Amino acid sequence: MSPAEVKPYTCTMTLSDTAGGLLASVSDGLATAVQRAGRSVVAVHGRRRFPASGVAWRHDQVLTASHVLERDSDLSITSADGTQHAARLVGRDPGSDVAILSVAGASLQPIERAPAGSLLAGHLVLAVGRPGTPEPIASFGAISSVGGAWRTAQGGLLEAYIRADVALLPGLSGGALVDVGGRAVGMLSAYLAGGDPVGIPIDTLDSLAQRIVSGGPLRRAYLGVSTQRVELQEVLRLRLGLQQTSGLMLLGLEPGAPAERGGLLLGDILLAIGGRVVDDGEALQMALGPQAIGTSTPIRLIRGGDLRELQVVPAPRPN
Amino acid sequence: MTLEVISPVAELSDALGELTREVARSVVLVRGSLGSAGSGVMWDQPGLVITNHHVVPGPLAELTVAGGRRLRGRVIRRAPALDLAALQVDAALDDRAQVADSDSLRVGDLLVAVGNPMGERNAPSLGILASAPGDVLRLSITLRPGNSGGALVNARGEVVGIPHMVTGNGLALAVSTRSVRQFLNGATSEQEHDNLRWV
Numbered sequence: 001m002s003p004a005e006v007k008p009y010t011c012t013m014t015l016s017d018t019a020g021g022l023l024a025s026v027s028d029g030l031a032t033a034v035q036r037a038g039r040s041v042v043a044v045h046g047r048r049r050f051p052a053s054g055v056a057w058r059h060d061q062v063l064t065a066s067h068v069l070e071r072d073s074d075l076s077i078t079s080a081d082g083t084q085h086a087a088r089l090v091g092r093d094p095g096s097d098v099a100i101l102s103v104a105g106a107s108l109q110p111i112e113r114a115p116a117g118s119l120l121a122g123h124l125v126l127a128v129g130r131p132g133t134p135e136p137i138a139s140f141g142a143i144s145s146v147g148g149a150w151r152t153a154q155g156g157l158l159e160a161y162i163r164a165d166v167a168l169l170p171g172l173s174g175g176a177l178v179d180v181g182g183r184a185v186g187m188l189s190a191y192l193a194g195g196d197p198v199g200i201p202i203d204t205l206d207s208l209a210q211r212i213v214s215g216g217p218l219r220r221a222y223l224g225v226s227t228q229r230v231e232l233q234e235v236l237r238l239r240l241g242l243q244q245t246s247g248l249m250l251l252g253l254e255p256g257a258p259a260e261r262g263g264l265l266l267g268d269i270l271l272a273i274g275g276r277v278v279d280d281g282e283a284l285q286m287a288l289g290p291q292a293i294g295t296s297t298p299i300r301l302i303r304g305g306d307l308r309e310l311q312v313v314p315a316p317r318p319n
Numbered sequence: 320m321t322l323e324v325i326s327p328v329a330e331l332s333d334a335l336g337e338l339t340r341e342v343a344r345s346v347v348l349v350r351g352s353l354g355s356a357g358s359g360v361m362w363d364q365p366g367l368v369i370t371n372h373h374v375v376p377g378p379l380a381e382l383t384v385a386g387g388r389r390l391r392g393r394v395i396r397r398a399p400a401l402d403l404a405a406l407q408v409d410a411a412l413d414d415r416a417q418v419a420d421s422d423s424l425r426v427g428d429l430l431v432a433v434g435n436p437m438g439e440r441n442a443p444s445l446g447i448l449a450s451a452p453g454d455v456l457r458l459s460i461t462l463r464p465g466n467s468g469g470a471l472v473n474a475r476g477e478v479v480g481i482p483h484m485v486t487g488n489g490l491a492l493a494v495s496t497r498s499v500r501q502f503l504n505g506a507t508s509e510q511e512h513d514n515l516r517w518v
Contacts (some may be wrong), residue, residue, distance in 0.1 A: 028428075
């Protein structure tokens with residue numbers, strides 16, 4: 001096994017020029033598609049675990065999956081050239097798992113789009129993400145179905161959706177589903193179908209993005225808090241007669257925002273807002289629908305081991 | 320009269336078939352002395368077969384080469400942390416793999432794994448490189464037990480890795496040829512040199 005024992009020899013594998021050339025060009029085409037799409041796929045930093053992905057929609061705007069943003073502030077993206085930019089949440093629609101980030105001062109390369117309506121079951125696609133890695137990551141598969149409209153389990157209504165058998169690498173959510181030319185056909189979510197990949201088609205993204213930006217029907221209510229999910233000890237639950245096993249501890253309060261004006265304090269554990277249980281960040285988002293804006297809303301919480309109820313008037317999310 | 324049109328997809332399908340048959344000539348079925356089974360690759364050095372450490376936990380293995388000939392292989396080096404083992408075969412092996420540098424791969428490159436999943440001889444699995452190459456290759460590919468130790472080849476049929484772990488959901492890991500090279504050059508710290516010579 002010493003290197004001295006290694007003898008040169010002639011390899012016997014012979015792949016015909018036709019087959020070799022075709023396979024090499026397919027391989028090259030796929031890798032080029034990943035690189036091409038990868039220029040417009042960014043890393044999104046908005047949760048405690050590893051980063052997720054996002055798609056450059058405009059030179060200063062990124063679309064990502066709502067569920068990968070565990071907080072509303074202290075967000076940032078890393079563009080394809082490795083530059084990190086602070087990002088601001090313009091708005092989100094947890095029901096369709098779409099969020100828009102504004103990245104002031106960035107000059108991102110907006111993703112190229114595949115021609116509308118060109119997608120059929122059987123077409124080959126690539127899922128391209130960038131979960132904080134210098135190089136994009138990718139998986140490969142075929143379109144299983146294209147359908148719509150679809151009422152998601154999260155309460156959203158998608159005009160259309162794409163199912164594909166691409167492998168969901170960790171951090172692919174918010175990334176691009178692209179054709180073999182590297183042009184976007186949709187944005188990926190691992191959340192809408194219980195861990196199976198779903199692509200939100202670009203036309204659907206367009207209208208969702210417009211609604212989110214205009215603050216129309218998707219206007220969300222705003223408290224000005226940052227929270228972390230905490231388990232409720234059984235002793236405490238028994239004593240207070242609580243069914244839910246977790247709540248949201250207040251880690252930050254924006255000065256002058258509705259939560260602070262309503263008397264919430266750091267360390268409070270939120271249990272319910274307007275009668276809706278908030279046992280995780282997603283439930284909090286769902287509880288802060290447009291109906292809560294400007295309405296005196298009861299907030300049930302634990303403070304110093306006791307139950308309290310305070311009234312807060314959520315504001316519209318500031319832009 | 321019918322016009323015969325050869326579509327690019329049909330050509331691609333044929334090319335994948337040809338690639339699989341060519342690569343399969345250098346892929347062996349490995350049965351370890353402790354009842355394990357998997358695949359191995361006849362490397363580009365005389366009498367040398369590379370497989371996974373976990374495929375050959377014992378000192379000896381029975382190898383079945385293309386055509387059905389059975390050979391005895393003995394483990395001459397292993398690196399459990401890399402999940403690699405080198406077997407020496409005391410027989411002339413006509414077919415050997417062409418080995419390429421895994422560092423030359425790009426994300427998205429087409430890859431084919433050829434092994435013996437679930438006892439199926441020389442079954443190909445098609446996928447791509449999922450993230451930038453390193454000591455370990457992350458693959459978007461569906462593999463099953465028995466693919467371990469087999470050949471992961473690029474579009475030219477050159478071996479770029481040894482599949483060794485299935486992580487589920489269409490993802491798998493392979494030891495890169497970069498790691499195999501270091502292993503064979505003795506650049507790893509945990510080899511058991513010539514462990515059978517003393518028996």
